[in-house]
Amino acid sequence: MSSREIHVIVVGGSWAGITAVHELIDLSHVTYPRLHITLVEQRTHYFHKTGAIRGLVDQKYADKMFLSYQNLFLDGSGVTNPFHRFVCAKLAHVFEHFIELEGGTRMFYDYLIIATGSTYTSLPVTQSADEIDCRARYHRMRNAIDAARSILFVGGGAVGVGISCEIAELHPKKCVMLAHARDRLFNEDLSDSFASNTESLMRKMGVELILGETVVSTTATEDDDDDFSTLAHEEWTVKPQTVVTKSGRRITCDLVIWTTGSRPNTEFMQSLSATSDKDSLLVDGDSGHINVLSTLQLRDVRCANIFAVGDVNSLSYSEKYATNAMLQAKHAVANIRLLMDECYDYRMKMSPGLAAETALRAQLVPYTCTRNKQVVVALGKNKEISNTVMAKLNSWARGAKRGRRYMLDKAEKLLNC
Ligand SMILES: Cc1cc2nc3c(=O)[nH]c(=O)nc-3n(C[C@H](O)[C@H](O)[C@H](O)COP(=O)(O)OP(=O)(O)OC[C@H]3O[C@@H](n4cnc5c(N)ncnc54)[C@H](O)[C@@H]3O)c2cc1C
Structure with a gap:
């Protein structure tokens, strides 16, 4: 000691x-x-970003996504060590x-x-530091999804794929589209076969895939030009709009959700x-x-x-x-x-x-990056796709069969909630 x-x-x-x-x-x-x-x-609170997809379609889950930091430093006997502190x-x-x-x-x-x-930037809820505002933004995002009849997602990475499937599953009557710049879903780091399997499952779920198309501009209405550079940062707004791709294709919808990078x-x-x-x-x-x-x-x-x-x-x-x-x-x-x-x-x-x-x-030890990455992408509440057998088994062991919780239980445990 x-x-x-x-x-x-x-x-x-x-x-x-x-x-x-x-x-x-x-x-x-x-x-x-x-x-x-x-x-x-x-933030005044922990916000469970990892479950943002599920919370958008599941109110009960959404209510649990805001956790307090106040128990973080509690020891086994319920006392906070005076040497430790949380500073907001x-x-x-x-x-x-x-x-x-x-x-x-x-x-x-x-x-x-x-x-x-x-x-x-595409998930407005993640930009808020105050719990009340964060909840209000999240609520507005959910309302926008409810109100829109046709939704276009821009960006076919794991987040775009995940949200579009959750919405297609919950609202089969809505027109759900996903535009992605590459000819295949995801980025180069995932195999073509994983991408093509995901694509066929998504099509079965009713998601229209628009692959190989880069969105370059959006007009909200005929007479109302938006500043394209700020669109990805905006609150989600439901209004008739036309999206134009690099190849000149025009896509009409009434809600555009950017799911491009971070x-x-x-x-x-x-x-x-x-x-x-x-x-x-x-x-x-x-x-x-x-x-x-x-x-x-x-x-x-x-x-x-x-x-x-x-x-x-x-x-x-x-x-x-x-x-x-x-x-x-x-x-x-x-x-x-x-x-x-x-x-x-x-x-x-x-x-x-x-x-x-x-x-x-001190001879510090190098960190070994993950090899043979295991990827599991949820496609709706009870369906998911894995890139390896091990990934599938691990996901099953973590409770995928009971419906994916996006690690909310783990966050609750870490925060002693
Ligand atoms: C929709 C979605 C679904 C995902 N699903 C999965 C999944 O199923 N499995 C998985 O493993 N990963 C998933 N991820 C990825 C995962 O969420 C991230 O890899 C993870 O959150 C990274 O954790 P982090 O602690 O590095 O950073 P973050 O989670 O980004 O947290 C950073 C923290 O730092 C705070 N902060 C930032 N700037 C400042 C500042 N200047 N001063 C003080 N505080 C600051 C923020 O408020 C935040 O609390 C998902 C991500 C998204 C968006």
């Missing part, structure tokens, strides 16, 4: 962040009882030894874990990038992800004590799953422990050379 006071800040209270907090709590029980753990999260605030800037929150509050750290994930939340990295080494590119210029080493540390020798985990980091797209975010968080905390064991938190009292040597001595 060490009696050192060590401050660890975790930013982002979702899969990666909450898992990191749990691992740190375990570490405080075993070896570092004076570990101060702070979770900084911009938005991270504005990261510096080498402290972070600055919106409003100017500074918090110093020995180790920092950035787990700020990504924003799905953007990592990394604006706060500018402060660190500005003072960083010339050769260290902390944030990828194209994708916006935080560049990490295989140890999940930032790519700058001065930032050996800063880790980025989950959707926010530069690991491959096949890592952008809740399950992987949790694995990475566990790995990062294990590596932080190695640094702690070498007393790297004393680095401010060391010369830069000694600090670098200490970081090396």
Whole structure:
């Protein structure tokens, strides 16, 4: 046991962040009882983004998607450790030894874990930090789906496929269309046969697939031109509209839902990038992800004590799953422990050379990215498609047969709800 006071800040209270907090709590029980753990999260509540698809068509499920953080730090006897705390605030800037929150509050750290994930601009509900507003936005999204007679989804990745199938299943009389730029569904990282099997199942469910068509503009009505660049960020609006594709095809519908990609939340990295080494590119210029080493540390020798985990980091797209975010968080905390064991938190009292040597001595372990990725995509409430037999078996073992819960039970458990 060490009696050192060590401050660890975790930013982002979702899969990666909450898992990191749990691992740190375990570490405080075993070896570092004076570990101060702070979770900084911009939302007042946990929002179960992973279940956003199901909540849109299932009110009971939707009601359970907003969870409180208040029990996160409760120990077995129902007491909150005074060394740990939840801070509801938005991270504005990261510096080498402290972070600055919106409003100017500074918090110093020995180790920092950035787990700020990504924003799905196409899901307006994910852009809200306040629970009441978040619920209201979600309600408006559900109302829009109810009101629309014909819905066009733009983007045939897992999210577009998932939502369109849920809606086609629940509302068989609605016209449900899905446009995708590639000739096959999904991205290149999934096989053609998986895509074509998904396509035939979707067609059977009544989803009209418009493949090989890139949507380039939308007009709300004949006399009302929308600013195309802002459409993907808008609230979902039901009105007659015509969508035009690159090839000139016109598609009419009364609700367009963009299910195209996501953007990592990394604006706060500018402060660190500005003072960083010339050769260290902390944030990828194209994708916006935080560049990490295989140890999940930032790519700058001065930032050996800063880790980025989950959707926010530069690991491959096949890592952008809740399950992987949790694995990475566990790995990062294990590596932080190695640094702690070498007393790297004393680095401010060391010369830069000694600090670098200490970081090396810790012999951090590289994270192994998922190989032979198992993919399961739900097509409606009780149907799903898997890319391998193992994926199918695992999904079944996790309860797919009872109707997919999109890991809501797991989130409840992590938050002690
Ligand atoms: C519709 C949908 C369905 C999905 N289905 C599945 C599935 O079935 N299985 C699966 O494994 N994965 C699924 N995923 C992917 C999964 O949800 C993500 O991979 C996972 O949420 C990533 O977790 P994370 O902790 O890295 O980031 P996020 O979940 O994005 O969380 C980031 C957190 O950081 C907070 N934050 C952001 N910026 C700041 C800031 N500046 N200051 C403070 N806090 C901040 C956010 O509020 C948020 O709470 C799905 C995703 C979507 C959108």
